[in-house]
Amino acid sequence: MKTNPRFTITSKQLIFIIIGSTIATGVLSLPRTASTNVGPDGWLAVLLGSLVPLLSLLMIVRLGRLFPDKTLIEISYLLLGKFFGFFINIGFIAHIVFFESIPLRVGTEFTSVYILPKTPTSVIALMIIIAAIYVARKGAKVIGRLNEILFYILLLDLLLLLPTLKGVDYTNILPLGEAGFLQIAQESLKTSFSYGGIEILLVIYPMVTRKDEVLKAGVVALSIITCIYVLITVVCLLVFGSEMIQHLIWPSLTLLKTVHFPVIDRLEFFFLALWLLMIPRPFINLCFAGSFSLTQVLKLDLNKYYPLMVIIVGLAIYVVALIPKNIVEVAKFATYGGYSFLIIGLGYPLLLNIAASLQKGKVN
Amino acid sequence: MRSVKSLIKKKPSPHSTIKDNTSEEIILPEDLTAKVKLLKPYLTKNQDIVSRSFVIEGAENLNAVVIYLEGIIDTAILNRDVLNPLLLYSNREQIENEGPKHLIDRIYQTSLNIGQIKKLNTFSDLIQNIFDGLTILIFDGFSEVLALDIRGGEIRGITEPDTEKTLRGPREGFVESLIVNIALIRRKLRDPNLTVEKTIIGKRTRTDVAIIYIQDIASSDIVSNIKEKLSNIDIDGVLDTGYIEQLIEDNPFSFFPQFKSTERPDKTIAHLLEGKVLLMANGIPSALIVPSLFVQFLQAPEDYYERTFIGSFTRMLRYLAFFLAISLPAIYVALLSYQQQLIPFDLIVSLAESRKEVPFPVAVEALVLEIIIQLVMETGLRLPTSFGQTVGVVGGIILGQAAISARLASPAIVIITAVTTICTFAMSTPGMALSTRVLRLPMLLLASSFGIFGVTFGWLIILGHLSSLESLGIPYFSPFAPFRFADLKDSFYRTFLWKMKKRPVSIPSTNKKRQGTFKKKDNQNEN
Numbered sequence: 001m002k003t004n005p006r007f008t009i010t011s012k013q014l015i016f017i018i019i020g021s022t023i024a025t026g027v028l029s030l031p032r033t034a035s036t037n038v039g040p041d042g043w044l045a046v047l048l049g050s051l052v053p054l055l056s057l058l059m060i061v062r063l064g065r066l067f068p069d070k071t072l073i074e075i076s077y078l079l080l081g082k083f084f085g086f087f088i089n090i091g092f093i094a095h096i097v098f099f100e101s102i103p104l105r106v107g108t109e110f111t112s113v114y115i116l117p118k119t120p121t122s123v124i125a126l127m128i129i130i131a132a133i134y135v136a137r138k139g140a141k142v143i144g145r146l147n148e149i150l151f152y153i154l155l156l157d158l159l160l161l162l163p164t165l166k167g168v169d170y171t172n173i174l175p176l177g178e179a180g181f182l183q184i185a186q187e188s189l190k191t192s193f194s195y196g197g198i199e200i201l202l203v204i205y206p207m208v209t210r211k212d213e214v215l216k217a218g219v220v221a222l223s224i225i226t227c228i229y230v231l232i233t234v235v236c237l238l239v240f241g242s243e244m245i246q247h248l249i250w251p252s253l254t255l256l257k258t259v260h261f262p263v264i265d266r267l268e269f270f271f272l273a274l275w276l277l278m279i280p281r282p283f284i285n286l287c288f289a290g291s292f293s294l295t296q297v298l299k300l301d302l303n304k305y306y307p308l309m310v311i312i313v314g315l316a317i318y319v320v321a322l323i324p325k326n327i328v329e330v331a332k333f334a335t336y337g338g339y340s341f342l343i344i345g346l347g348y349p350l351l352l353n354i355a356a357s358l359q360k361g362k363v364n
Numbered sequence: 365m366r367s368v369k370s371l372i373k374k375k376p377s378p379h380s381t382i383k384d385n386t387s388e389e390i391i392l393p394e395d396l397t398a399k400v401k402l403l404k405p406y407l408t409k410n411q412d413i414v415s416r417s418f419v420i421e422g423a424e425n426l427n428a429v430v431i432y433l434e435g436i437i438d439t440a441i442l443n444r445d446v447l448n449p450l451l452l453y454s455n456r457e458q459i460e461n462e463g464p465k466h467l468i469d470r471i472y473q474t475s476l477n478i479g480q481i482k483k484l485n486t487f488s489d490l491i492q493n494i495f496d497g498l499t500i501l502i503f504d505g506f507s508e509v510l511a512l513d514i515r516g517g518e519i520r521g522i523t524e525p526d527t528e529k530t531l532r533g534p535r536e537g538f539v540e541s542l543i544v545n546i547a548l549i550r551r552k553l554r555d556p557n558l559t560v561e562k563t564i565i566g567k568r569t570r571t572d573v574a575i576i577y578i579q580d581i582a583s584s585d586i587v588s589n590i591k592e593k594l595s596n597i598d599i600d601g602v603l604d605t606g607y608i609e610q611l612i613e614d615n616p617f618s619f620f621p622q623f624k625s626t627e628r629p630d631k632t633i634a635h636l637l638e639g640k641v642l643l644m645a646n647g648i649p650s651a652l653i654v655p656s657l658f659v660q661f662l663q664a665p666e667d668y669y670e671r672t673f674i675g676s677f678t679r680m681l682r683y684l685a686f687f688l689a690i691s692l693p694a695i696y697v698a699l700l701s702y703q704q705q706l707i708p709f710d711l712i713v714s715l716a717e718s719r720k721e722v723p724f725p726v727a728v729e730a731l732v733l734e735i736i737i738q739l740v741m742e743t744g745l746r747l748p749t750s751f752g753q754t755v756g757v758v759g760g761i762i763l764g765q766a767a768i769s770a771r772l773a774s775p776a777i778v779i780i781t782a783v784t785t786i787c788t789f790a791m792s793t794p795g796m797a798l799s800t801r802v803l804r805l806p807m808l809l810l811a812s813s814f815g816i817f818g819v820t821f822g823w824l825i826i827l828g829h830l831s832s833l834e835s836l837g838i839p840y841f842s843p844f845a846p847f848r849f850a851d852l853k854d855s856f857y858r859t860f861l862w863k864m865k866k867r868p869v870s871i872p873s874t875n876k877k878r879q880g881t882f883k884k885k886d887n888q889n890e891n
C-alpha cells in the first residue's frame with residue numbers, strides 16, 4: 001500500500017481508534033450479560049474476557065511484522081491465493097457489516113426508549129448512520145483525531161457515574177470466585193464478545209506511522225477498555241447485586257437513576273446525551289475499515305472510490321440493523337455477532353499466521 | 365465555490381490586460397518625442413496623468429519629461445527632491461563627466477534626492493510603472509527611463525480598531541497603507557530575522573502583498589507552501605485579504621474561518637513569535653494569520669495582558685459562549701418539545717404558564733425570533749452609529765416587549781434569544797461570531813425534529829468537521845484533536861507566562877524554545 005496522507009495515523013491515535021471501535025453500546029448491558037450465570041463473579045469474567053482480544057492483538061501484530069505495509073486483504077490474497085483469499089475478504093467485510101449493525105440497532109433502541117419514543121427507529125438509525133458516513137468519508141487521519149476527542153468526552157461522561165457510588169454495598173460481590181474457575185472461564189468467552197472491534201487492526205496496521213509502537217498502543221488500549229468495562233461491571237454489581245441486574249435491560253443506565261440532584265433530576269439523561277456521541281464511533285471506525293477493504297477487494301482507486309464505498313458499507317450496516325424485529329432478537333443477533341468476532345478476531349489471524357509460517361520460504 | 369477553484373487553477377487568462385495591448389518586448393526608442401508619442405494614447409485618455417517637460421541645462425540642453433499620476437505621489441517631494449535639483453542645480457556637463465553613455469546612471473547618482481529609483485527600458489514596464497504610481501523621468505537620447513518611488517497621498521491616521529477594542533494593551537491599529545503597517549510591526553519587533561517579502565497579486569488591481577515571518581522561527585515548509593499558493597492565484601482584483609483567504613484555504617466547504625484576520629499589530633506579533641506567517645495587502649487594514657487554529661479564534665489580547673486567572677476565566681467564558689451561541693436555542697426547543705420531564709417541575713409550570721397563549725409551537729417561535737434577531741444584527745451593522753442604536757432599541761426592546769404583550773412569543777424564548785445573541789458577540793473574532801450565527805439555524809432545525817438527540821448529532825457532525833479541517837496542512841482543531849497535551853496550556857485556559865517555555869507544538873516551527881527558565885522569585889520575604 002502506498003502511503004496516502006489521508007490514510008495515516010499515529011500510534012497514539014491507534015490507541016483511541018481501538019478504544020473507539022470496541023467501546024460501544026455493549027457496555028450498557030455488559031453487567032447483566034456478564035453476571036447471568038456466574039452472579040457476583042461477573043466482573044472476573046469480564047476481566048478474563050480481555051484475554052481474547054489480547055490474543056488477537058498478539059497474532060495480528062505478529063502478522064503485521066511479517067507484512068508491515070499490507071492490509072488483511074492483500075495478505076490473504078498473497079497467502080491463500082485468489083480464490084480463498086477472496087472468500088476470506090468478503091467474509092471480513094460481511095463480518096463488519098453484521099457486527100456493526102448490532103450496536104447501531106441497540107443504540108437506536110435506547111435512543112428510542114429514552115429520548116425519542118415517537119420517532120420511528122428507522123429514522124433514528126438513518127440519522128446515526130449519516131453522521132457516521134459523513135465522518136468516515138474523510139479518511140483515517142480525521143477518524144483518528146475524532147476518536148481522540150471522543151475518548152476524552154467519554155472519560156468526562158464516565159465521571160457522571162461517580163455519584164452513584166454512594167449506594168454501594170460491597171457484600172454484593174462477595175464471596176469472590178464462588179462460581180468456580182471453570183464456570184467463570186466459560187462465561188468469559190461470552191464477555192469477550194464485548195471486546196469485539198480489535199479486528200480493525202487487521203486493516204489499519206499498515207497505516208500506523210510507527211510500527212514498533214503498535215503492540216504497546218494495542219496493549220494500552222486494551223488495558224483502558226478492560227478498566228472501563230470492569231469498573232462499570234463492578235459498580236453495577238455493587239449497587240444492584242447480581243440478582244437484580246438480571247431484570248434490567250441496560251444496568252449502566254439504570255445505575256444513574258439511583259441518584260438524584262436538586263436541579264438535575266435525571267442524571268442518566270446527561271450521561272445519555274454525551275453517550276449519543278459515542279454510538280456512531282464504532283461504525284465510523286469499522287465502516288471506514290470495511291469500505292477501505294472493499295475498495296481493495298474490488299481493486300478500485302482509493303482516492304476516487306473510497307467515499308462511495310463508505311456510503312455503500314454504511315447503508316449495508318443500516319439495512320442489516322433494521323432486520324431484527326425487537327430487542328430480544330437483537331440480543332440473539334449480538335450472540336451471533338460475538339461468534340463472528342471470535343472467528344474473525346482469532347480465527348483469521350491464526351489462519352494467516354499458520355499460512356505465513358508454512359509459506360515462509362516461498363513468499364519472501 | 366466552483367469559481368474559486370477555477371481561479372486557483374493557473375491558466376492563461378482570456379481577458380486582455382495592459383500588457384496584451386502592445387507586444388511585450390517593445391524596447392523604448394531613444395528619441396524623446398518618439399517616446400512621448402508612444403505614450404500619447406494613455407496621456408490623452410487619462411487626464412490625471414501629468415506630464416511636464418523640462419530641460420537640464422548645459423552647452424547642449426538635455427530635454428526631459430516627468431510623468432506621474434496626480435494625487436498618488438507626494439508633489440512636495442517631487443518638487444523639492446526631483447525637479448528642484450534637476451532644474452536649478454544640475455547642468456549637463458557636470459553630470460556627464462563620464463561620457464554620455466553613463467548619463468542616466470550619473471543623474472540618479474548625483475542629482476536626485478530620492479531613495480527608491482529603478483531603470484526601465486521596455487514600454488510595457490513603463491506603462492505598468494506609471495499606473496503603479498511611480499514617477500517616470502524620460503530623457504532625450506536614451507532608451508532607458510527612470511522610475512522614482514515617491515508615492516504618497518493621504519492615509520487614514522492610526523486609530524484603535526473598532527472591531528478589536530481592548531481594555532488593556534496598545535491602542536493602535538493597522539491602516540490602509542502596507543508600508544505603514546509593516547512599519548508598525550517593525551517598530552515593535554526589532555528582530556533582524558523578521559523577513560518581509562513582497563509579491564503582487566491581482567492582474568488589474570496589482571495589489572502589493574507582503575509575506576511576513578520570522579525567519580528562524582517560522583517553518584520553511586509553511587512559508588514555501590504559502591508562496592506557492594500565492595503564485596498560483598490568478599485573479600483580476602484583490603480588495604480585501606478575504607479574497608486571498610478564500611483562494612488559499614484548504615476547505616472552502618466550511619462555515620469556520622480558517623485564517624484569522626486582525627487589525628492589531630500586537631496580536632500579529634504574538635502570532636509571528638509562535639511561528640506563524642502574516643499576509644498583508646496594500647490598502648487593507650488587516651493582516652491574515654496563516655496558519656490559524658480553532659483555539660485562536662477564541663483568544664483575545666487581554667487573556668495574555670491580564671493575570672493568568674483572569675485570562676483563563678475569560679477564556680473559559682468564551683468557550684461557554686461558543687457552545688451556547690450554537691446550541692442554546694436548540695437545547696431550549698429540545699427540552700420544551702421533547703424532554704419536558706428533564707425540566708424541574710416548578711420551572712415547567714411557569715414556562716407553561718407563559719406559553720399558554722402563544723399560538724405557535726416552540727420551534728416556530730424560536731426560529732422566527734432567531735431570524736428577526738439575525739435581521740436586527742445585519743441591519744445594525746451597516747447603519748450609521750446613531751441609527752444603529754435606534755435599531756438596537758427598536759429591534760431588541762420594543763419588538764421583544766411588543767411580541768410578548770401581543771402573545772406572539774413567550775418571555776422565555778425572548779430571554780433565550782437575547783442570551784444567545786450576547787454569546788455570539790462574546791466571541792473575540794468576527795469570523796467565528798458569523799459562523800456561530802449560521803450554525804445556530806441548522807442546530808435549531810435538528811433540535812426541533814429530533815430533540816436532544818438532534819443536538820448531539822449536530823455536535824458530532826461539527827466535531828467531525830472541525831477535526832477534518834486543516835489550515836494550510838496544519839490540523840485546525842489541534843490541540844483538542846489531534847490531542848496535544850503540551851498545547852493545552854494555551855487553549856481553554858492560559859497558564860502562567862513563565863511556564864510557556866516552548867512555542868506551540870501544533871504550529872511547526874524551527875525554533876521551539878520560547879524563553880529560558882525564569883524563576884519567579886518570592887518577593888514577599890523581602891518586606
